Amino acid sequence: MKNAIEREIPENIVWYDTVINYATPFEKEPTGRKIAPLLKQVKPSENKLVNSIEELIQKAGLKTGMTISFHHHFRDGDYILNSIVEKIAQMGIKDITIVPSSLSNIHESLVEHIKNGVITGIHTSGIRGRLAEAISNGLMEKPIVIRSHGGRARAIEAGEIKIDVAFLGVPSCDEYGNASGKGANTICGSLGYAKVDAAYADQVVLITDDLVAYPNYPASISQTDVDYVIKVDAVGDPSGIASGATRFTKNPKELLIAQYASKLIVNSPYFKEGFSFQTGSGGASLAVTRFIKAEMKSKNIKARFALGGITKPMVQMHEEGLIEHLFDVQSFDLVACESIMKNPNHHEIDASLYANPHNKGCVANQLDIVILSALEIDVDFNVNVITGSDGVIRGASGGHSDTAAASKLSIIVAPLIRGRIPTVVDGVNTVITPGETVDVVVTDRGIAINPKRTDLLEIFKNTDLPIFTIEELKEKAQKIVGKAKPIAYLEKIVGIVEYRDGSIIDVIKQVK
Amino acid sequence: MEIIKTGMAGTMESSDIHVIIEKNEEAGIKIFLNSTVEKQFGEQIEGVILKTLKEMDIINVVVRAMDRGALDCTIRARVQSAVMRSILKENELDWGLL
Numbered sequence: 001m002k003n004a005i006e007r008e009i010p011e012n013i014v015w016y017d018t019v020i021n022y023a024t025p026f027e028k029e030p031t032g033r034k035i036a037p038l039l040k041q042v043k044p045s046e047n048k049l050v051n052s053i054e055e056l057i058q059k060a061g062l063k064t065g066m067t068i069s070f071h072h073h074f075r076d077g078d079y080i081l082n083s084i085v086e087k088i089a090q091m092g093i094k095d096i097t098i099v100p101s102s103l104s105n106i107h108e109s110l111v112e113h114i115k116n117g118v119i120t121g122i123h124t125s126g127i128r129g130r131l132a133e134a135i136s137n138g139l140m141e142k143p144i145v146i147r148s149h150g151g152r153a154r155a156i157e158a159g160e161i162k163i164d165v166a167f168l169g170v171p172s173c174d175e176y177g178n179a180s181g182k183g184a185n186t187i188c189g190s191l192g193y194a195k196v197d198a199a200y201a202d203q204v205v206l207i208t209d210d211l212v213a214y215p216n217y218p219a220s221i222s223q224t225d226v227d228y229v230i231k232v233d234a235v236g237d238p239s240g241i242a243s244g245a246t247r248f249t250k251n252p253k254e255l256l257i258a259q260y261a262s263k264l265i266v267n268s269p270y271f272k273e274g275f276s277f278q279t280g281s282g283g284a285s286l287a288v289t290r291f292i293k294a295e296m297k298s299k300n301i302k303a304r305f306a307l308g309g310i311t312k313p314m315v316q317m318h319e320e321g322l323i324e325h326l327f328d329v330q331s332f333d334l335v336a337c338e339s340i341m342k343n344p345n346h347h348e349i350d351a352s353l354y355a356n357p358h359n360k361g362c363v364a365n366q367l368d369i370v371i372l373s374a375l376e377i378d379v380d381f382n383v384n385v386i387t388g389s390d391g392v393i394r395g396a397s398g399g400h401s402d403t404a405a406a407s408k409l410s411i412i413v414a415p416l417i418r419g420r421i422p423t424v425v426d427g428v429n430t431v432i433t434p435g436e437t438v439d440v441v442v443t444d445r446g447i448a449i450n451p452k453r454t455d456l457l458e459i460f461k462n463t464d465l466p467i468f469t470i471e472e473l474k475e476k477a478q479k480i481v482g483k484a485k486p487i488a489y490l491e492k493i494v495g496i497v498e499y500r501d502g503s504i505i506d507v508i509k510q511v512k
Numbered sequence: 513m514e515i516i517k518t519g520m521a522g523t524m525e526s527s528d529i530h531v532i533i534e535k536n537e538e539a540g541i542k543i544f545l546n547s548t549v550e551k552q553f554g555e556q557i558e559g560v561i562l563k564t565l566k567e568m569d570i571i572n573v574v575v576r577a578m579d580r581g582a583l584d585c586t587i588r589a590r591v592q593s594a595v596m597r598s599i600l601k602e603n604e605l606d607w608g609l610l
Contacts, residue, residue: 390551419527419581420549481583484552 005382005434007506013496014142015121022505025405025437030358035159037225038202048229049175053087056230057165060203062088065095066164067121069201071194072102073169073181073330077240080169080207082109083232089118097121099161101152101193101351102396105129106240114139123161125149126386126396135494136392138510144393144495146386146432146508149329150355150362150402151500153196157352157359160502166201168194169235170221172210177226178219181331181348182341183210186238189331189340190310191220195350198225209235220348242334248290249283253444257413258287261371261442263465266295268456270368270409273301277369278308278403281332284413285371289313296322307354307363308370308399310336310346318346327363329354329399355402357500364399364406372400374414374441376428379470381435381450383412384428386497389421391487391511393495397432402500404437409456416443422477422484424448424470429487431506432497441470448473488512513569519598522582522590529582531561531590533598534574541565541572547579560584564591 003009003021013019020028042048050056062068068088070081081100086109088096094117102125103110111134113119123145127135135144147155155161170191171183181189186209198204198221206221211231249255261284265271277292279285290313296302305325306314312335317323319339326346331337340346355364375395376384383404386395404410414423423443439456441448448470449456460467468476488511495508515535522530529547536542543558550557561575564587575591582590596602 389549420553420583421581482553482556484549485555487551 003504005380005431005505007431009504009507010493013504015145015496020503022434022499022503025434028501028503030158032158034157035200037200040227047175048177048226050228050230053084053230053232054091056205056228057087057091059228060165060205062093062165064093067097067099067162069163069166069197070098070100071168071191071197072100072104073188073191073193074186074236074241076104076106077237078104078106078169079234079236080167081107084167085110085113085118089113089116094118095120097123099123099163101149102126103128103131107131111139123147125152125398128394132393136508136511138490138492138494140494143493143507146397146495146497148355148397148401148500149193149351149399150357150364151498151502153350153352153354153356154358154500155502156196156200157356158502163197163201165203165205166197167205167207168197168221169207170194171208171235172212172216173206173208173229174212174214174216175229176214177206177221177223177229178214178216179206179208179221180216180218181220181337183208185209185234186236186241187334187337188241189337190328190348192329192348192350192354195220196352203227205230207232207235209233242331242337249287251283253415254284255287256444257284257415257442258291260447260465261288261411261413262291262295264411264440264442264447264460265292265369267459267463268369268409269459271301274304275301275368276303276305276307276366277371278306278367278407279371280373281309281311282373285373286311286313288371288413289317293317293322307367308403310340312336315339315346318343327354355399355406355500357402362406364403367403367407369409369411370403370407371411371413372404374412374423377412377414377424377441378428378435379426379474381438381441381470382428382431383433383438384430385432387430387508389429389484391429391489393508397497401433401437404433405500410437410439412438412441414441414443416445416473416477417481420481422481424473424477425484426474430497430508434505441473443473445476446473513599515570515573515598516600517598519594519596521593521597524578524580526580527582527586529577529579529587529590531594532576533594534576536572536574539572541575543575543577545577545579549579549581557587560587561591564588565595568592568595570595
């Protein structure tokens with residue numbers, strides 16, 4: 001059956017009792033209650049500390065067929081997921097579904113554990129490298145499920161993802177389970193994704209390499225959520241967790257895109273005292289922050305808050321008084337990690353508060369402007385950030401669809417072509433963000449405004465910005481690179497793309 | 513036009529194509545293409561290489577091309593350069609041929 005954006009969705013999908021097709025961004029109403037964690041007594045004399053990973057897995061009651069979760073705050077420096085899965089494999093436990101908040105290149109050893117039957121299910125936001133390639137080529141029997149950050153928090157709170165054991169690596173914690181994003185060896189800043197798992201998993205275990213005296217306060221994860229604690233030699237590689245230098249791009253294409261985007265923002269009705277914004281960590285996105293900053297200074301405009309993955313340029317603006325509050329679900333670099341520890345208005349928020357559509361109102365709903373990237377955009381403004389132009393999985397859903405839907409102005413920034421690959425195309429390979437939630441596309445060769453935003457079209461009618469229709473942008477790209485041959489897929493579905501509300505917006509098929 | 517020696521042009525940089533032109537001991541044109549965009553543009557790239565060779569009147573040749581997403585104009589220029597080198601006319605470009 002086809003959903004509202006003409007994507008063929010199967011009637012039965014292994015992970016779902018009932019498949020609900022995507023209709024419109026806010027059509028699906030939630031019912032029922034949030035799930036609750038287990039009640040458990042820890043007596044005054046009892047101790048949560050365990051001595052080995054094996055003992056940890058046994059005490060947590062992990063068995064064949066269960067679901068376990070991880071967070072991705074350690075990014076490419078993460079040691080936790082690989083070492084836990086390795087131990088699970090050694091203990092002979094099989095048929096495990098993993099529900100990490102996202103996966104990085106460092107997790108490619110999972111390929112072996114999928115082949116040997118230890119891992120049989122993956123739910124994630126992002127997936128890259130050899131693992132993603134293998135999955136695109138049909139490695140797994142069950143399709144992977146791709147969720148946005150807000151969608152994952154929603155699914156956990158709604159009980160659609162039931163986590164049996166959450167294995168959460170933390171930079172520091174005490175013996176009773178109060179954890180912080182700063183430790184003696186590593187620092188990751190916000191633990192925003194991990195907080196959701198800690199609140200709802202049946203068993204919560206903390207893994208740290210910096211065990212400190214009680215009480216480890218202020219704590220991101222509280223002792224009342226934690227079952228066991230273990231100290232290991234190292235939770236991650238600090239250089240892979242957060243890099244020190246966020247360098248400004250010198251790429252002229254990215255600078256031009258950023259210039260166009262900031263001009264657009266400054267001339268939009270949303271750029272006024274007390275506005276709010278979110279940017280990604282890509283080159284063009286960061287450059288937009290720099291250009292907006294100059295405009296804010298010259299026009300004496302301050303922002304009420306910035307949201308999302310927080311980066312050094314945002315911290316600098318906060319410290320200079322240009323942004324009042326920073327809402328941080330994930331600290332992208334060392335400057336952001338340090339800032340959240342010292343600046344009282346740099347707030348740690350969990351993924352639900354960030355972008356969950358079914359929690360009585362997330363911060364993203366208060367967002368004025370969001371700047372997002374894209375691998376592909378089609379003439380219906382649908383955006384793909386998960387599969388490459390060759391149809392192979394290589395990206396992340398992240399907060400893309402969440403913030404595009406929730407914000408007042410969503411701007412996609414991308415070069416019109418990358419090498420020979422066109423960015424604006426007839427139809428994207430995979431839809432992560434539906435076109436009706438995308439307002440403007442900014443490329444180095446021109447800007448396209450979604451025709452449904454007649455207000456914006458009117459405002460930018462007589463500007464010096466290079467405004468085209470999305471079809472014109474597509475033609476421009478095609479003229480330079482030629483017409484790409486459509487990707488040949490096999491019938492097997494290797495991935496399900498769940499929209500933030502739990503409906504199915506697209507599927508990913510095996511590449512030929 | 514006869515190929516005299518092996519001619520090369522281009523780099524392995526992104527958006528470029530590295531082309532090696534060799535004499536084909538058998539008759540005909542043989543193209544070995546490896547491209548980062550093979551699935552989407554493989555046929556188009558081979559078409560440009562073939563057309564460029566024909567324009568230069570090259571009939572018996574082996575082409576080894578490593579493409580990193582080059583545009584048609586780049587592919588054409590790299591093939592032309594490699595051919596000129598392989599017929600020892602690198603320093604006496606016959607613009608009439610191009």
